[in-house]
Each structure stands twice: as C-alpha cells, then as structure tokens.
Amino acid sequence: MPFDTLPARPGLGLKPQHYAQILANKPDLGFFEVHAENYMGEGGPPHRYLAAICENYPLSLHGVGLSIGGEAPLDRDHLKRLRALVERYQPASFSEHLAWSSHDEGYLNDLLPVPYTPQTLDRVVSHVDEVQQVLGRRMLLENPSTYVLFEESTIEEVDFLAAIADRTGCGLLLDVNNVMVSAVNHRLDPVAYIDRFPVHHVGEIHLAGYDETTDDAGERLLIDAHGSRVRPDVFERYRHTIIRTGALPTLIEWDNNVPAFDVLMDEVRLVGEVLDGTLNRRLAS
Amino acid sequence: MTSQSPFTRALTDPAQPVPAGLVSPRGTADSKRFAVYRNNVHVSLVGALAARFPVTRQLVGEEFFTGMARLYVAQTKPKGPVLIHYGDSFPDFVAQFPPASGLPYLPDLARLEAAWTEAYNAADAIALAPADLSTIAGDALASLDLTLAPSTRLVRSGFPVGTLWSAHQTTPVSIPALSGSECVLLTRPQAHVRLTIIPPAACAFLEAIGQGRTLGQAAEAVLTVFPDFDPGAALVGLAGLGAFTTLTKELADV
C-alpha cells in the first residue's frame, strides 16, 4: 500500500550500507529519502532493497540532477526516468533543487547557483510546470546553499521561491542548513529569512552539517557538506522554524563520511524532541 | 544576463578568472568562493570513481588514485546525471596513463570493476536453472539459442585479475602471484553479484552463445580449439551460476 504523504516526523537519507540493518531492525522513523538518480539502474540489489523498505516506510524521492535552474530545456530522457521511478515506487513526496547542474560540457554533479531576475523566474516557473505535468503530481522545490551572489539579481531569494510556488502551485522544501550557509556567506540574517519564508508552502525540512572555511578576505565561509552532525546554530534555527510552522517532515541529510546507523538515530531523536515539543506546546495552548 | 556558459568554462578550467558578475557581499570577485564550486565538481566526481573502482584505488593508493582520477574528470564529464554509468571509459584512460604503466594488470582490474557495477545494476531476470535443460530432448538442445542473463559479464585478461580482485574483498589482503591469464565470469544468480574464474573453453563457449550461436554450433566451435571440452558439463555449470535467462516461451516449446 503506498504512503501518500510524508508524516510530520523525522526521516533519514537511505544509504546502501544500512539496507540490511534497517530491514532487520525496522527502526522507528517517519520516512526514508533517496536520491532519485541512485535508483536509475535497471535492476539489481538497489531496487530490491528499496522495494522492501517502501513496504515499511513512506518514501521521499529527492532528485539532484534535473537542472531545473538550467538555461537549457529540461532533459526529456531524465524526466522519463523520473516518471518511471514515481510510477514504480509511488513516493509520498518528490523534490528537486533551485539550481542547475548540466551544461554543454555534460553533467557537472554540483548544485550551481541561479541569478534571481524576472527572466530566470519565468524560466524556472516553466521548468517546474513541465516537471509537474510530466510526473502528474505536485513537487517541492528546495532553497539552495550558495557561495557567490549575482550582480544582476534583482529579486530576493525568498520572494523568488514564493513567486515560483504561487505561479506553479508547487510546494517548497526548506533546508535550514542551506539557510544558515547562505546567510552567513552573504552576511544576511537567517532568522529574518525564515520569518519571511512562505511557510504555508513548505512540505518538508532538511537539516545537515556544514563545514567552514574562509573567503579571499579571510571572512567566514560555510560549506554545505552533509558530512557531520547538524551544527548547534542550525538546530537553533530549526527550533525557531518549527515554532513558526508547526511539526513538519524533517530529514537528516548525511551523504559523506556516512556514520554508523546509531549515530543517525541519535540525530533523529534530537529532531523528534523538537517536533514533540511543538506538539506539546500546541496542546497546552 | 550571466550566462551558464562562462560559468561552466570557469568551473572546468582553473586557469580562468571568476566569471564577471559573480561577487561576494563586499561586491568583489572572490576566487576562494568560486573555488568551492570547482572543488565540489572535482571532489564529487573523483568520489564517484572511487566508489566504482575501490580495488583499483587500493592497489595504487589514495593519493595516486585521486591524481589519476582528477585528470580523467578534467577531460571526461558524465553524459548525464545517472552516475552509475560514469567511468565506463576510465579503464581505457588507466591503460593510457603513463605513471600507471608499472602495473600492467591495472587496466583489466579496472575493467573488471566497471563490469561488476554493470552486473550489479543490470535488469532483473529469472535465471535458467540446470533442471530446465533436462526436459529438452538432445537434438532440440543442440539447436537451442540461449540468452545470457542481463547481468552476465565476461572479462578476459592476461593477468589473474579475478584472483586479485577476490583477494581484496577480505582483510588483511594477501596479494596473489601476478602471473597467468584468467577468464572472469560475473553473474547475479540471486540478489548479489558473484565472481567465478572459469576455464578458457567455458569462456569461449559462453562467448559463442552470447554471439547468438546455437548450443550445438557453440560446442562445435569450442571443440575444434579445446578437444577435451565437455559442453554438457559446462552448460550445467554455467546455468548453475545464473549465466542464462529463462527460455522464451517459443523456444521452450521446441
């Protein structure tokens, strides 16, 4: 039986090294998320395990390669592969990024930044429309982490995302770590960003760990690294977000230097406490 | 508008300056900020190769592998976002990479690793069981056209790359003698990829079947080169490893 919505609970990214443990122990979790591109082989163990895990948990399908912010038309073959996955696994959610990753040279395997102008807005809106039309469902679009600004940008990121959601009917994925990374990198206030974010469109939250370095001026530069625990300042902003939004499906993203499953479950417990705390506050009020 | 073409060019060529129009909050071009994107592209693609070629990496060491992989990444980008196919041409690159020439078995070992991920991700199919063959009469058997399972791969090498690969699946690794050729068969009989070193005659038999010859034609061709070849035993052995997929209805009715 397909699960058709993500529960407002903690979820984890699914990693091959944890397949067997998850199926054996059935940990108490709201959902699992996978990168769609990792399940685009024709068959074999990845599909076998994913199918077994989908029997027990709602699935969030998270694309990383569609290049929605790209200047080029969307890759029709890739859209077809996504549609096949959506039909096969009936995920409770499909999400992608406000970024581009493919150009004439090929696929660059990074989420690259988009300038925010009326022209780029039109382009992203038409791409999101196309995705939703091909997949026959609403998608969530994720706010990016960025390291540079475009001089030509005339629209603030929050307004850009809100306009896409309003014009396409898509939902938004609010990555609080990305908010923190971009805010520090661009000397903005992360709380002001979250307070202006159109939370009624948010269908999922991402949390992850960042790394830290410095820019040419020796000033703090955060890197969206997905290779550690969620940093305390991101958790603080997450708590702030959840007070504003109420409980939402919340994913721990840990894609590099993946730790033992128990370490991930520790993070899940921390998220669970925040979500339960909100519930209690709401019940008490 | 800042086009994605100059961004891409600067991303893939570190000699280029930061593209015009990209700034820090101070309003200045900032090379360390742009370098984050360059680094992400390289590190993630080198990581994809390291994941696909783990034994190659173990054999040359992390530093050597990363240097070699960075050069490959600089000249070969993935064709699309499905990275399980990335690195198909990496073994050929390794073969042409002068600093690796001291390890003549390395390109074939990399070929074996590329074939392993192909076998791992190939389409699912029901394997032909040896028992399925026992119901077919002798002359019908000789005219059978068997189909290789989608996951079946053969790697022939002048080096014992199957033995070498297997030695790296356990710790501590004991490096085997590095002389002698091998035919390595990869199959996926149940959920997992299985590696088997098979005799040259069985390898030639399987190749002939894969080229569309009937079992009779394939056996005949192999017997001219290997007079002691036992096609029946080879057929049962190969079927037992899951090398073939089930007979199509039409063929089963012969």
Ligand SMILES: [Fe+2]
């Ligand atoms: Fe994210």
